Amino acid sequence: MQDAMTMLQENLAIFAPLIAVQIILSVLALVSLFRTDETNGPKWMWALIILFINTLGPIAYFIFGRRGDV
């Protein structure tokens, strides 16, 4: 784990875009979540999924979260 952290720090320039894309994805999902009136299932559940499940959380929300979308 120590090694992984130092590796991450040393190569920040390489990993930065990857992390940035993931953050943008989560933020977009959250913005969309707050804007929509109804979701499939409780809103707070989707908020947790988006925040804590990396990458797959926002994608799952975009595909299955919104009512009337599918």
Added chain:
Amino acid sequence: MQWLTIFRKECLESTRNFKWMWVPLVFILLCIVDPLTTYYLPQILEATGGLPEGSTFEIPTPPPAQVMMMSVVQMNTIGILILALITMGTIAGEKKAGIAELVLVKPVSYLSYVTAKWAAYSLIILASVFVGLLASWYYVNLLFGELAFSSMLVTFLFYGLWMVFLLGISLFMNTLTKSPGLTLFFTMSATIFLSAVSGMLSHLFEWSPAQLTAHLNTYLASGSLPDVIWGATAITIAAIALLLFLATITLKKKELA
């Protein structure tokens, strides 16, 4: 122009529900994961351990073009699933919700309804494939060595064609049923079936759309386009036209039954 109206309505809808943003982002992720993990494989193995003490083995660095092919393969699995997921309700769901009746009761031809939808989704998917491959190309150049920009463009053109063909399949399946879930199932089954058959009997199905990726692999490995790719391209374009035509007919025949 009624065609343009439907096309604009689709684009507007995709902007509103963020498809125009999240699909390209996901494709970027898909395309850069493999170059990164391949590059850091030795470090990852070291950090996670599990190798016996003192064991060393050389992991050969793949050539740059091969790494870009990995991104294509990645798109060819998860990317296709996403493509099928975002389009599964586009006609089927509208039929179910009664929106299709509202649209088609106006003087809108079935053909423009189908083709405008296909064009709108093609635009999203092509943009996503493009930015994904661009990201992959960037990382390949950064980590593995030089790869010509033209190789990336050629990969985009032929791979984009295959994706647009899959959209044709998805729209056709959309007209068969009212259930988005069933549409997804049909689209994925058809894609897997086509890929499996063309892959197993590749000498018979050289011109199959599913072989476009195999030909791309040859291109990236050798640097020159194999002749069969043009046959496959022609067949794919014809198949797209046929699929959209069939979709129009089934939509009309079922008359929203």
